[in-house]
Amino acid sequence: MNTFGRTLRLTTFGESHGEAIGGVLDGFPSGFAIDPSVIEDALERRRPGKSRLTSIREEMDYVHILSGIHEGVTLGTPITFLIKNEGFRSQDYDALRNVYRPGHADYTYAMKYGVRDVRGGGRASARETAVRVAAGALAYEWLKTMGVEIFTYISSIGHLELEDTLWNQPSTPEYLDYLRSSRNHIPSCPDQALSEQMAEIIEQMREEGDSVGGVISCRVVGLPVGLGEPLYDKCSARLASAMMSINAVKGFEIGDGFRMSKCRGSEVSDEFYLRDNNIRTKTNHSGGILGGITSGEDLTFRVAFKPTSSIHKAQQTVTTQATPIQLEIQGRHDPCIALRAVPVVEAMTALTLADFYLSLLGSKASASQCNSI
């Protein structure tokens, strides 16, 4: 339930406003030199309060590594990290103790567990994703040594949608540079002009006490042929599950996805040809997956985020005693949750792909292959 993965397994713990949140990453290769600053960097990208577009809460996420790394090198034992919960104002949540917020897990958790931690949503809070980002940063470091690079970026906010005619084509170095540039923008959309328009929309939402949804796109380059297991552990199936496990995600599509359902077969046939003596496809409508297994083409997928459910506008709801009530949520909330989810999508992608990759190599191969000592 609170564990993700098979060969590489992340178990997370901690309530949003408890003492700390954290995770245990088991199955990571031994003998791998890790610079802990990669974790801080990844968390920094997720942190609220970074720009005026996100929540103005100051979550200082210092990661403390408790086990699994000694003298800068992984031991092959579980890597455990803690992130203290500080700078919270649990009193913001006192008003919510006896009410079910629309769109949140308040009601379903209360029904399922009989008891509920109202402080900031408990486990259902997006704060838990900080742990995923920390673990994902480690997985990504390992993937990089295998030649894998992950590009994650905002492709739409509300009705503002990135035009991207190269989405279903094999990538070029120029195109990858373009995607890479998204990191310099807030929101991290590669098209700078569009990014600025997106920023305006989000600012407007904040002013109106409203929120807006968005889509995150992801492209992974450098994967080998063969990641994924038939028939129920397809790479696409596990990625879908990984993405749907992120707060506020409502949709997942791979390659051309839903657009493909409107096409003819002759329009989206990814014909095979030889590129640099490798068997590759001329186009990539399939998104780098054939029969659930990576084909060596870029892996591409999109993830749909709903607008933040916490808005300042008045909403009708009921109390825990089932009395109708009007609710106006106070506090500092992100007007567009998709913005901060970019490193979370990257992290879940890294964890999913590293899991498959390590299973392909086996525990022996992975240990020695990564042994950089």
Next chain:
Amino acid sequence: MNTFGRTLRLTTFGESHGEAIGGVLDGFPSGFAIDPSVIEDALERRRPGKSRLTSIREEMDYVHILSGIHEGVTLGTPITFLIKNEGFRSQDYDALRNVYRPGHADYTYAMKYGVRDVRGGGRASARETAVRVAAGALAYEWLKTMGVEIFTYISSIGHLELEDTLWNQPSTPEYLDYLRSSRNHIPSCPDQALSEQMAEIIEQMREEGDSVGGVISCRVVGLPVGLGEPLYDKCSARLASAMMSINAVKGFEIGDGFRMSKCRGSEVSDEFYLRDNNIRTKTNHSGGILGGITSGEDLTFRVAFKPTSSIHKAQQTVTTQATPIQLEIQGRHDPCIALRAVPVVEAMTALTLADFYLSLLGSKASASQCNSI
């Protein structure tokens, strides 16, 4: 890899053109009276050759139950069923022995396993889904005794899309009757006029040797609050994984899905209110899931299918020796794979939800609750 589920587990086996395909369903409640004809009925709905819109191959799928049911009652032991492979023309595939078909798993399987069963795609063939349909029929029978009903129907073929303003509303008996009527149409779209237009498009694709994609929609009514486990086994996450494991699926969305990414929070807030003394939501943009757990509202989701990859038009590809070649696929293929996938989506839905439901009740409760002897 070839096993689906946790508490209720389906293991499938058999190559498309081997002697037989089949499955082992473990964890099914004991003491449950089963009429085997429900399996035949479900398979009949999936069978090709049923109308001129699907492949004209005659797959006679007789299910033979080998274990787990004695004197019409489940024993609590694994239920095993076999479907013989008959009426195939493996020679159709001889021409494909040395070529990688675009859009198929030929290339990735060959790379992953070194050896490949060319007869009909082996395990990667959609034929394997017959096993899912058989197992799903059993799971659905059990769910029905818990008051659950599943509506699965075609909501779009190519650019023909069902208008459905009630999608994100709580269902009424009239609306459910409307959805139920889809079973009388081919394609099984509830709007009869639209269904006829869809049929024309598909017929046109067959004549042109082309194919077309589609979307299957699903609504589940009668679920309790509380199915799904935080944080990585959310009901939505496992459903996504279940659907992405079906051949040709490229996208999944729950509730308003991708549409929600274009909305404001105030537009899609599912406000709580009291309906028949239960806490329910006025609208259902969320698709019956809050925090990954069923909320008691209807569960709604959509699944995108790509057009069939096997088309008769000429395609460029390479041989297994990496020589470029032009390919014209012969044989009998479905011009729209989504049509036959309707019972497969229903089956995977039933298996996923029964799995969660049985885990909620525990092995003791489920055995006694269903004990009809």
Next chain:
Amino acid sequence: MNTFGRTLRLTTFGESHGEAIGGVLDGFPSGFAIDPSVIEDALERRRPGKSRLTSIREEMDYVHILSGIHEGVTLGTPITFLIKNEGFRSQDYDALRNVYRPGHADYTYAMKYGVRDVRGGGRASARETAVRVAAGALAYEWLKTMGVEIFTYISSIGHLELEDTLWNQPSTPEYLDYLRSSRNHIPSCPDQALSEQMAEIIEQMREEGDSVGGVISCRVVGLPVGLGEPLYDKCSARLASAMMSINAVKGFEIGDGFRMSKCRGSEVSDEFYLRDNNIRTKTNHSGGILGGITSGEDLTFRVAFKPTSSIHKAQQTVTTQATPIQLEIQGRHDPCIALRAVPVVEAMTALTLADFYLSLLGSKASASQCNSI
């Protein structure tokens, strides 16, 4: 529940007196040439009616392979095999329909499942072990290509116990020949004279309508260092679980086992030294396991079997209506179940070790390493 293993997974099905029993073996390497006669050979060793010492029932166990092997080579897909149930006399069990046999699973299964297949014990019958033997034969064939050999033999029947001063020593070729000779004896004890005495005891038990217990010893040579996962998947822990899953097993010990609890540390210290330039131990009290991981020394363990619970002597018991009754079991039963369990212990050993070995090599390495085409 009915699935064994992680990387190499066996799912078994079928009631003792149903139509058939069988299994699905998933995760077996692809491209591996298999001679199906190895399965028949293994089953032949398990078969009752082979000598006057075992049950005189004639179980003809023909294995039919349904999937996973094509033209003599494994496909990497699930290998499914069926064994028809023939030659049974279910009427022997009619008298037992309403009574709980002491020592059997009748009572616990009836309580757990509410319904019970009285025909021959259903799933609880030792007949299910034929499936394990078939799957284990395949696993063993693969292990042999990695240089592994398994020696399984009877080391005690009742109070007759094999004297074996070389048990906790590294093996020599002569000693292995001695162990290998056990296959020529019934019971398969390497000491021929002792084997004959054991045969007399068992014959006496049959005449008296009684039964007797025994111990099976196992030695595995040729294992690499590194099989087993800390901390809860130790090789020793999984072997123990595998053995305890066999019918009638009541004890498991590794290396010197219970004897070690009576020793001083200085008596059982397995000192390291160099043998053929490998780090090995002079003695092997530990049984080839250190910290739960194979050390490269021979893996040695013993498994205790209780006497067959089905005896012809009168026993007090109760009916399913809780009425006290005197029971005299009729029918053909093995006076010493340990005798026929020798290939079952071998099979479960092979399945457990192949599972760990394949996990060490990874799916990629195992497929190519075994690819003999």
Next chain:
Amino acid sequence: MNTFGRTLRLTTFGESHGEAIGGVLDGFPSGFAIDPSVIEDALERRRPGKSRLTSIREEMDYVHILSGIHEGVTLGTPITFLIKNEGFRSQDYDALRNVYRPGHADYTYAMKYGVRDVRGGGRASARETAVRVAAGALAYEWLKTMGVEIFTYISSIGHLELEDTLWNQPSTPEYLDYLRSSRNHIPSCPDQALSEQMAEIIEQMREEGDSVGGVISCRVVGLPVGLGEPLYDKCSARLASAMMSINAVKGFEIGDGFRMSKCRGSEVSDEFYLRDNNIRTKTNHSGGILGGITSGEDLTFRVAFKPTSSIHKAQQTVTTQATPIQLEIQGRHDPCIALRAVPVVEAMTALTLADFYLSLLGSKASASQCNSI
């Protein structure tokens, strides 16, 4: 690998001489009032330095709970606890950095992981069992509310063996009081005179720089019929695995175990009869398990511990560079590891049985049944 259990799952982390060890317990029922002192009490019983018979190291094990419990009540979220590593002298281990200690995991871990944490044995150290004791204390508290009581005691040290003619009989209140009295003795053997003799042997071992093995016996009363899953998740199989996962364990037997292999069927037939209107057995040679499922009789089993491998006597071994060397281990070590393992056996028993029990009840039943708010 570092996770134990299915429905109730414990993931442990931390190296012996790292900053901290700890665990995450997932799947524990919500709404359960916990007094954290039960954890401290259990750890206190395991702590070295408690008597002159154990290691004189002072391990102060203060447990810090990080998540899962709020205002004294479980939330249904993962319960995380940390135990800081203090009072260690890592320098004791400097001398061992380049040598493989006989009987320890040094060699196998170095081979498997390429890198090794020499500080106190890393993860292979028995220190990790403190985490199991903490988690087991929580599981046991829950079991107590279901009427379950666990008796764990020393039944032999070296050749000193407890005479116990009531072992294979249903328990009486007087017998349970006798077993309960073991907690007042060091070693915790119920026979006070024998306990004193055992103490002398152990003291003698310490003086001689040697060590001695022992056996721990366990009896569980109050279990329902029906814990355990056929065929590969038998209660006996998982208990065996749980016990073999404890450091220094070399054998496991249930009920009469190995003794049963020397018996006739007519000697060990546990005949059914009515006791207090329940179907029970007159004797309990089977140890409370029939067909792998608990029968309602007391569950009884024994666990064999080898003598501590760390002795002060000179041992031959090799260095990590494969050079033969004579080793005299310094430092403070337990002359009889079985002594301190009593609460560890209790903890693993509680975790295993609570796991099965929660799976029987289901997540719904367990949450409400324990909901004491």
